[in-house]
Amino acid sequence: MPNLVTPLCRTLGLTAPILQAPVSDSPDLAIAVSEAGGLGIIPITWTRTDVLGRTLAAMQARTAAPFAANIVIPLMEEMQQANLDLALEAGVPVISTFYGDPAPLIGRIHDAGALSMHTVGSAEEARRVVDQGVDIVVAQGVEAGGHVWGRVATMVLVPSVVDAVPGVPVVAAGGIADGRGLCAALALGAQAAWIGTRLLLARESDAHPAYRERIAAARATDTVLSEAFDDGWPDAPHRCLLNDTLEAWQEAGEPPPGSRPDEGEVLGCDGSGAEIRRYSIEIPTVDTTGAVTSMALYAGQSAGLTSGEATAADIVNGMVSEAASVLARIAR
Ligand SMILES: Cc1cc2nc3c(=O)[nH]c(=O)nc-3n(C[C@H](O)[C@H](O)[C@H](O)COP(=O)(O)O)c2cc1C
Incomplete structure (x- = not known):
């Protein structure tokens, strides 16, 4: 397997620069991505707290690999606050936040020893959240699936964000579905790609x-x-x-x-x-x-780049090896 390990991969203990977007409640998908060397993620916004407690325990029993949890800020009420506490108590090492102002949550995430990862839609926002203490920035382009926070395309957003927050790891999200996209994200200065739609089609996802x-x-x-x-x-x-x-x-x-x-x-x-x-x-x-x-x-x-079903491991490994071949082709 070619080596595309970035400093963010080393921080998170990954062997592939691929982060799963929170597109499915399926613990099987998150585990499969993490076991393949990427970072799986489990959404914690819509799950009852008692169910989440059992899910996190079962996931930690099934894999020693790290996985993250994702929470949607404007939907945070009592249950979501309890879910965040639960994820932090369980030792989830990375909390991803989306859609709004992460400032009130960052201290709580850090106090529990976890890293704060927040999704932004502009360079200005990236600068602001990093000043507030966010550790990892996800730059989501307007071509992304699901809820879309910004209006700038990934190709422009990622280098703008990389320049805005020097020294802070940036993850590229939106429109990346194969090794060519992964290679492009790394070329733009991102340290990993965040994959939604492509992994929604992974065999382990619970999509209908x-x-x-x-x-x-x-x-x-x-x-x-x-x-x-x-x-x-x-x-x-x-x-x-x-x-x-x-x-x-x-x-x-x-x-x-x-x-x-x-x-x-x-x-x-x-x-x-x-x-x-x-x-x-x-x-x-x-x-x-x-x-x-x-x-x-x-x-x-x-x-438009996503067809056919494959396991999450095949998707992660395929993207990494295709990205490495693209790099080799460019070098030739
Ligand atoms: C089915 C689906 C559900 C999503 N749910 C969430 C979510 O709960 N939280 C979040 O931060 N992003 C969510 N997103 C957005 C993704 O995090 C990500 O930005 C997007 O999938 C990236 O673009 P791509 O689909 O082209 O890979 C969702 C996306 C999809 C397709």
Whole structure:
């Protein structure tokens, strides 16, 4: 295996400069990425605290490799505060925060001995959060899948952020789905790539098969950045695959909440039997029933580079070896 180990990899104990984006609640995916030498991550925003406690214990029993936890700042209420405490008590070494101001959380993360990793959308924001104490900056380009914080493309954002926070490790997010993208991210000065859509298709992810099929078949032009799926997280732009819900909303002239086509219609249920309504932020997973392809199908423009299923290990190893071949080809 070619060596693309960066200083951030050494800090985190990784053998591959690849960080999983928090695209799936599946502990199997996080474990598989970490076991492959990258950094797996587990979202802790939507999991009940008792369930999270059991999940973290089971993950730590299954792997000695490090993994991170991700929390969405504007959705932090009592349960999410408890989940953060739990992750810190469990010794999760890296806490990733998203969408807003991480300042109130940084001291708490550091006091527990963990590193603070925050996602930014501009160079100015990177400078500000680093001044506040953030240890690792994720620079998320506008082509990213799921909720999108900034409006600058990855190709421009990453070098701007790298220049803005000298000496601080930067991770490139958005649009990276193969070894060419990984190589480009490293060339731009990032010390790792943050992979969402590509790993959503990993065999270990819990994405619904119909959702996987849509991503695998998608072109780069098939995603839409909108605020349409806002039930559960309002006023937060996100990138999804174009589906019948978005088409009907666009045809109706993109009306605001309260007057959208079929608003409130029950589309199906999640694994716990809870109803999922049209415009809900909830993602279809293997145990979701109903009209799954009408739900929020988060995906980045990188869907156009993503086809076929593979294990997380194959994806991580494949990206690293392709990046190394690209470097060798350029050197020739
Ligand atoms: C299905 C899905 C769910 C996501 N959920 C989160 C999340 O809970 N927290 C977060 O920080 N980012 C989330 N994101 C955004 C990713 O962290 C990341 O920025 C994005 O996937 C990178 O672009 P890519 O999909 O082209 O790799 C999500 C993305 C997707 C596709």
